Amino acid sequence: MLGRMVLVTDEWVExxxxxxxxxxxCGYSWYWCIRSIIFYRKNDYDFSQDVGPKIYWSARGGDDRLLATPKAKFLIAMPFSVLASSFMLLFTVLALAGIIKPCLDCRP
Structure with missing residues (x-):
C-alpha cells in the first residue's frame, strides 16, 4: 500500500x-485581532477605550501596572500573537502532511 498515508499512529499523537x-x-488570536480592528475603525482609532482580553507584559499578571495599554495591545501584542499562533499551526499542518519531518527518534 504505497502512497497511503496513515494519519494516526502512536508517534503522531503529539x-x-x-x-x-x-x-x-490561532482561531482565538485571529478572532480578537479582527474584532479589535473593526472596533477601533468604527471609533476612528480612539485608543481611550479598550476591547478584548486583558494582556499583561509579565507572566505574573494581576498587577495593573503591567497591563498593556489599548494602543500597545492593538499594535504589538495582538499582531504578535496572531503571527506566532499562525506559524505554530502552519508547521504542525506541514508535519502532519509529511512535508516536514518531525524528529521523533532524536538521540543526541
Missing part, C-alpha cells in the same frame, strides 16, 4: 494534540 491546541489558539 502532532494531533499540537494541531488541536495550535488551531484553537
Amino acid at each position: 502532532l494531533w494534540v499540537m494541531f488541536c491546541a495550535a488551531s484553537g489558539l
